[in-house]
Amino acid sequence: MNSSEVTDRTLVLRAQSGERAAFGELVTRYMQRAYYTALGLVGNHDDALDLSQEAFARAFRARATIDAERPFFPWLYQIIRRLCFNHTRDQRSRRQKLEKAGSWLADTTMGAQPLSPEKAVERAELRDRVAAAIERLAEREREALVLREFEGLRYREIAELLGIPIGTVMSRLYRARRSLAREIETAWARPVRREARDDG
Structure with a gap:
């Protein structure tokens, strides 16, 4: 066999x-x-x-x-x-350790296509912001995010794995994604504001 x-x-x-x-x-x-x-x-x-x-x-x-x-x-x-x-x-150096994991953070947020130097800088900045945002997540929210986004588990599978209701899984994921979305939005808005100031 x-x-x-x-x-x-x-x-x-x-x-x-x-x-x-x-x-x-x-x-x-x-x-x-x-x-x-x-x-x-x-x-x-x-x-x-x-x-x-x-x-x-x-x-x-x-x-x-x-x-x-x-x-x-x-x-x-x-x-x-x-x-x-x-x-x-x-x-004590959790932020540094997250930054060293930049490749998987960047790949999940920006894709894998070739980048210009300017875009590479933008990706690095975004990666750092996402890393910092993930660092600030509560452990339970971080765990749910990892299981869903990186392990690819379904809500029911996460609930069974952690021994919690599906509604709790959904609420943890909602809070985690909302926090990350705010960081990503801020990261992309900043270059726009700089460009606007230069034009003025």
Whole structure:
């Protein structure tokens, strides 16, 4: 049987019986998703890599507690989010770490087409403003935004993952998007005002 055809349930049961290679297959299957989830929550490549790897290490130690009848990743996600939230609370240089994640912030706000030097400056400014806005979001709003915009989960999936009503998911996303929209609007309005002053 091809490894891609083996279910998470089978791999979990084999891992619980002592088969390390089975847990290794789960790591291979979900390591990219775990990394991008951590990146969305902490905003730094190196930290996201360390935290996602630590999440798998903790998951392996706690493998006996996994419910094989339920999807594996939502269980793993709870470990990732705890690690990331604890890490974020301990960081004093959070803004700097978010700025280092500029590539994924810029790609989600501006697209990937070639830019002129002037547009590149505008993108960098917008990226910084979006990074700052994301930094100021409450952790719960930031988490909902990451799950929706970067993980691509549906409202119901987010609600099930976090154990909250869909209405709460929607309200958190609304507040997060409203805050980001204000920052983006300000970023684009500023060059217009400068140009108007020059013409005057």
